[in-house]
Amino acid sequence: MVSNIVNRPVFVISLDTELAWGFILHAQHKGLALLQSDPEQGRETIDCLLKLFEKYNIPATWAIVGHLFLDSNEGKAIVHRNMPQFKEGWLDWDFYSSIHNLPLYCGKDIVEKILGSSTKHEIGLHGFLHIPFSQCSRAVAQAEIGLGIKAASKFGLTPKSFVFPQNKMGHIELLKEKGLQIYRGKNLGRWKENQIALIRKLNSVVENIIAPPVIALYKDGIWELPGSTHCESEIPFSFLPRVQIGLDRAILAKKVFHISLHPRSLLLYNSLKKDLERLLTLVAKKRDEDKLQVRTMGKLAVYLNQKKNQV
Numbered sequence: 001m002v003s004n005i006v007n008r009p010v011f012v013i014s015l016d017t018e019l020a021w022g023f024i025l026h027a028q029h030k031g032l033a034l035l036q037s038d039p040e041q042g043r044e045t046i047d048c049l050l051k052l053f054e055k056y057n058i059p060a061t062w063a064i065v066g067h068l069f070l071d072s073n074e075g076k077a078i079v080h081r082n083m084p085q086f087k088e089g090w091l092d093w094d095f096y097s098s099i100h101n102l103p104l105y106c107g108k109d110i111v112e113k114i115l116g117s118s119t120k121h122e123i124g125l126h127g128f129l130h131i132p133f134s135q136c137s138r139a140v141a142q143a144e145i146g147l148g149i150k151a152a153s154k155f156g157l158t159p160k161s162f163v164f165p166q167n168k169m170g171h172i173e174l175l176k177e178k179g180l181q182i183y184r185g186k187n188l189g190r191w192k193e194n195q196i197a198l199i200r201k202l203n204s205v206v207e208n209i210i211a212p213p214v215i216a217l218y219k220d221g222i223w224e225l226p227g228s229t230h231c232e233s234e235i236p237f238s239f240l241p242r243v244q245i246g247l248d249r250a251i252l253a254k255k256v257f258h259i260s261l262h263p264r265s266l267l268l269y270n271s272l273k274k275d276l277e278r279l280l281t282l283v284a285k286k287r288d289e290d291k292l293q294v295r296t297m298g299k300l301a302v303y304l305n306q307k308k309n310q311v
Helices: 019-023 030-037 040-056 093-099 108-115 138-153 172-177 197-207 239-253 272-288 297-310
Strands: 010-017 061-064 122-125 182-187 217-219 222-227 256-261
Touching: 010 239, 010 272, 010 297, 019 030, 030 040, 040 108, 040 272, 061 108, 108 122, 122 138, 122 297, 138 172, 172 222, 182 297, 222 256, 222 297, 239 256, 239 272, 256 272
Parallel strands: 010 061, 010 256, 061 122, 182 222
Antiparallel strands: 217 222
16 A cells, blocks of 8 residues: 655545436435435536636536436437336336436536536546445446546546546446546544544534545555545534645645535535635635645646656
């Protein structure tokens, strides 16, 4: 295992870009109700983020659910009845037929906007139908990755980066087999799913105060980049202090500060847009002072591979 070969501090931001696919297993989530009440809201959050990134020239990794590469007429050309299913009866094809032309499930226009931005973003993969890899078969995982790559290729894209749906990791060996070079790992915080409820609650509070810098790990032919923090919190005024402290720590330690968020979170947390702009202002200032590099996940993987070959 190779690690800690970054010799300068790096800022990375990855965006789980899903629209309604993010709620495919959570039909009662309030975020889905918000998107359904006005389907344009989801696209407006993406437009807002693109403007912010252009203002500060901060490139992001847009991890896109593969089905969003399609328009309403293309779904049936790629998705077919022989595709392995997550579990029996989970995604029946009458259901798929009823949603395939809705704006919350197709997003070719979104991909075109990202590619057309004056800031050179990266487009990575976030599965194809947002199925949790920790719970699916190898065949389903292969289809999720393969169909995502096929859909991205329609734009001339060869994805380097992968973000697991729900951040639930599994079948990592398939990523390397499909040519991906880096994936987002778990947040390096204290909160863990297998902890008892009280401990999880206490650690959740801690994580709203502390966002640690991280290092990329090279394991079995692919890079894992853990997250520093996910920018969604019910605790008011916690985001900005958390990321400011984390960024300063990353600069001092010459490590990576990796934040992630869902574009839809701008609808759920009123202060997030303002806080994110303040963070980007700080990141741009540190970058312009040559104290920090800003990279996408894919660009970081290229850099890490070059450094690894020099070791």
